[in-house]
Amino acid sequence: MNLxxxxxxxxxxxxxxxxxxxxDRPATWREFYGRVERSAAFLRSAGLESGDRMAVLxxxxxxxxxxxxxxxxxxxxxxxxxxxxxxxxxxxxIADSGTKSLVVDDRFLGAGRGIVDRVASLNLIFxxxxxxxxxxxxxxxxxxxxxxxxxxxxxxxxxxLLGIFYTSGTTGGPKGAMLTHRNIxxxxxxxxxxxxxxxxxxxxxxxxxxxxxxxxxxxxxxxGAAHAxxxxxxxxxxxxxxxxxxxxxxxxxxxxxNMIVNHPAIDSTDLSSLExxxxxxxxxxxxxxxxxMKKLGCEFQQAYGMTETSPVQTLLQPEEHCFENLDxxxxxxxxxxxxxxxxxxxxxxxxxxxxxxxxxxEIIARGDNVMKGYWNRPAINQEVLRGGWMHTGDLGAxxxxxxxxxxxxxxxxxxxxGENVFSPEVESAIVxxxxxxxxxxxxxPHERWGETIRAVxxxxxxxxxxxxxxxxxxxxxxxxxxxxxxxxxxxxxxxGGTGKVQKVALRKLYGNASVG
Numbered sequence: 436m437n438l439x440x441x442x443x444x445x446x447x448x449x450x451x452x453x454x455x456x457x458x459d460r461p462a463t464w465r466e467f468y469g470r471v472e473r474s475a476a477f478l479r480s481a482g483l484e485s486g487d488r489m490a491v492l493x494x495x496x497x498x499x500x501x502x503x504x505x506x507x508x509x510x511x512x513x514x515x516x517x518x519x520x521x522x523x524x525x526x527x528x529i530a531d532s533g534t535k536s537l538v539v540d541d542r543f544l545g546a547g548r549g550i551v552d553r554v555a556s557l558n559l560i561f562x563x564x565x566x567x568x569x570x571x572x573x574x575x576x577x578x579x580x581x582x583x584x585x586x587x588x589x590x591x592x593x594x595x596l597l598g599i600f601y602t603s604g605t606t607g608g609p610k611g612a613m614l615t616h617r618n619i620x621x622x623x624x625x626x627x628x629x630x631x632x633x634x635x636x637x638x639x640x641x642x643x644x645x646x647x648x649x650x651x652x653x654x655x656x657x658x659g660a661a662h663a664x665x666x667x668x669x670x671x672x673x674x675x676x677x678x679x680x681x682x683x684x685x686x687x688x689x690x691x692x693n694m695i696v697n698h699p700a701i702d703s704t705d706l707s708s709l710e711x712x713x714x715x716x717x718x719x720x721x722x723x724x725x726x727x728m729k730k731l732g733c734e735f736q737q738a739y740g741m742t743e744t745s746p747v748q749t750l751l752q753p754e755e756h757c758f759e760n761l762d763x764x765x766x767x768x769x770x771x772x773x774x775x776x777x778x779x780x781x782x783x784x785x786x787x788x789x790x791x792x793x794x795x796x797e798i799i800a801r802g803d804n805v806m807k808g809y810w811n812r813p814a815i816n817q818e819v820l821r822g823g824w825m826h827t828g829d830l831g832a833x834x835x836x837x838x839x840x841x842x843x844x845x846x847x848x849x850x851x852x853g854e855n856v857f858s859p860e861v862e863s864a865i866v867x868x869x870x871x872x873x874x875x876x877x878x879x880p881h882e883r884w885g886e887t888i889r890a891v892x893x894x895x896x897x898x899x900x901x902x903x904x905x906x907x908x909x910x911x912x913x914x915x916x917x918x919x920x921x922x923x924x925x926x927x928x929x930x931g932g933t934g935k936v937q938k939v940a941l942r943k944l945y946g947n948a949s950v951g
Contacts, residue, residue: 437591437616438507441623441657442468449633449659455497456636456663456680464659467501472583474505474574480581481536481560481572485510485588488534488599492516492525492543492550494666495639495648498562498574502538503652506598507591507616513598514611515644518667519932522546524609526553528601532611532810538562538574542667593617599810600646602742611810612743621803622745623653625777626738631684635660636708638682640673640691645933646746647716650738651686660684668934670694674704681708689719690934693873696723696730697895709733711753715740717935718841718859720866721769725758739771739841743825745804749774749839765793765834771841778802780839782831787822790832795842795855798831799824830857847938849878851886854916858938861919864912865890865905870898873928875936876919880948890919891941893928900924 445454450465462470483489489511493499506513514532516525529537529550534557539547541563551557559571567573591597597619599611631637637655639662641648655662663680665673673695676682687695692714695701709731715738728735734753740746751772760766774780781789782796790796805825808816819826830842842848843857850856858876865874873893878886894900902922909918929940 436593436620436624437595438504438597438619438653439591441620441653442471442504445656445659452634452659453661454659455500456661457497461661462497469583470578471501471504471508473578473581474501475508475588476581476583477574477577478505478509478511478536479584481577482558483509483511483536486512487536488512488514488532490514490516490525490529490532490534490537491644492518492537492546493540493562493643494518494542495643495664496540496562496666497662497664498538498540499643499664500652500662504656508588510588510591510595512596515598515600517601517644517932518543518642522549522553526550528609528611529554529557531609532599536560541565544568591616593620594807596807600742610812610815613807613810614742614745615807618745618804618806619649619653621777622650622747623657625775625802625804626650626654626747626750631655631658631660632710633658633660635683635710636663636680637661638663638665638673638676638680638685640665640668640676640685640687641934642668642932646740646742647688647933648686649745650715650740650747651684651713655684670698671700674698674700674706677709678705683708683710684713685709686713686715688716688934689714689723690717690873690928690930690936692719692727693723696727697872701730706731706733711736713738716933718863720863721758721761722863722867724756724768728756737772739839741827741829743806743819743827744778744800744802745806747775747804748778748780748798748800751838765838765840767834767836767838769840770834770838771831772839773837774800774839778804781824782833782839787824792833792835795830795832797845798827798829798839798841800827801825844938847877849876849886849888851878851881851888851916852884856888856917861888861890861909861913861917864909864917865892865919867912868900868905868908870895870900871905873936875928875938875941877938877941877946879921879946881920887921888917888919889921889923889945891923891925891928891945893925 445464446468454464454467455462536558538560561567561571562574711734737751739749749772881887929937
C-alpha cells in the first residue's frame with residue numbers, strides 16, 4: 436500500500452464529492468486527481484527525477500495538498516520546511532537533504548531568494564498568485580501545460596521513502612525523519628477511527644508542513660472529505676473560516692485553542708457545523724479544555740505522537756473526556772489516551788526494562804508508522820531505534836487501565852531537591868488562575884536545591900498581578916516543592932511553527948538564576 440492508494444480511493448469512491456474548497460473554485464476529487472497528475476508531470480518536466488528531493492515552503496493552500504500527492508506520484512521525495520524557520524535553518528535542511536528544487540509562494544518569496552544565496556544550485560519554483568518572478572519556474576504555467584504521464588511511472592513500494600520531515604527530535608540539532616509510504620498510510624488507516632466521516636469538511640488550521648496537521652490530512656483524503664485552508668493561523672480568521680466553509684473538523688494545538696476561545700468573536704460566530712477538534716502536540720491544561728468544550732460546542736479528541744511516528748501513537752476518545760475524579764493521580768482525561776491499533780508502547784527505565792503501571796519512565800514505541808530513521812544520521816539512529824523501538828525522549832507512565840500519561844520531555848523535567856517535577860502539572864495549575872492567559876515553567880540553578888522552578892507568565896489584557904500572588908495561588912493547590920519560586924511576566928511566550936512553546940528560547944532568556 437502507498438499514498439496513491441488513498442488518493443485513488445477518494446477519486447474512485449467519492450469522485451463527485453468536493454475535494455478542495457478554494458474560494459469560487461471548488462474542485463471535486465476527480466478534478467483534484469487530474470491536477471495531481473498534471474502537477475507530477477510538471478515536476479518531472481522541471482528536471483526532478485525519481486528519488487530527488489524537493490522542498491516546500493508554502494502557506495496552507497490547495498497547492499500544498501497537491502504537492503504531497505504529486506511528489507509521491509512522480510517518485511520525488513518531499514521535504515516540507517517549517518515556515519517559521521530562519522533562512523539559515525531552511526538552507527541547512529536543504530543542503531543536508533540534498534534538495535534540488537524549492538517551491539515558494541508570495542509570502543515566502545524573499546525567504547526563497549535568501550536560501551538561493553546560500554544554496555546556489557537550488558532551482559526555485561513559484562507557486563504564488565502573482566506573476567512569476569524572473570529566473571523562477573512558474574508552477575501555475577507548468578501545471579496548465581503539463582501532459583499527465585503517470586501511468587508510465589512505477590507504482591511506489593510500501594517501504595519507499597515518501598518524505599523527509601525535519602525536527603529537533605530527541606537528540607541534538609535538526610534532523611530529517613525519513614517517513615515511508617507504509618509509515619504515512621499506516622498512520623492514516625490506524626487513525627481511521629478518529630471520527631472523520633464521509634462528507635466531512637476538514638479545515639487546515641495548523642500548518643501543513645507539520646505532521647500535527649498531517650495526522651488528519653490523509654484521513655480526510657481517504658474518506659473523501661473536503662479540504663479547506665487557512666493560509667496562516669489567526670484566531671479571528673480561524674473562526675471566520677469555520678463559519679464560511681461550514682467546517683466539521685480541524686486539528687489544533689493547545690496554544691491555538693487558547694487564542695480561539697479567548698477571541699472576542701467567539702460568541703458571535705456560528706460554529707454549529709463543528710463536530711470534532713483533534714488536539715495535541717503539547718499538554719492542555721484542564722481549565723482550558725473545559726472552556727474550549729463549552730465555547731466550541733463539539734467533541735474533543737486528543738492525539739499524542741511525534742514526527743518520527745508519522746505521527747500518532749495514542750488517542751483519547753471523546754467519550755473519555757470526563758472530568759470526574761480529577762483529584763485522583765490517574766484520571767483518564769489527564770492522559771494521552773490508549774495506544775492506537777497497531778502501535779505498541781512501553782514505559783521503560785534507563786536499561787530499557789519495562790516498569791510497572793504507575794511508575795514513570797521513558798516512552799518507547801514500535802509499529803508500522805515508526806520512521807525508517809533520520810536522514811544521514813546513522814549513529815543517532817542506532818541510539819533512538821535500538822532494539823527495534825523508537826525511544827521518544829518523553830517521560831510517561833501507564834495506569835492500570837492502559838491509559839498513557841505523558842509527564843514531560845526528558846530535557847524539560849525539573850529536578851528540585853531530589854524530587855522530579857513535571858512541568859505540565861505546574862503549568863496547568865498556574866493557568867487555572869482566572870487572570871493567567873498562558874504560562875510555561877523552566878528550571879533554574881539553585882545552590883541548595885540544585886534547581887528551582889521559574890514560571891514565565893502571560894496575564895490577560897489589562898490585568899496586574901504580583902509574583903507573590905501567583906506563587907501563593909500555586910501553593911494553595913500543589914505540594915510546595917512543585918511550586919514556582921520566581922515569576923517573570925511577559926507579553927507573549929515564544930512559539931514554534933506549530934504553536935508549541937519553545938522551552939529552549941525560554942531557558943536562554945530566563946534560565947539564569949539572577950533573572951527574575
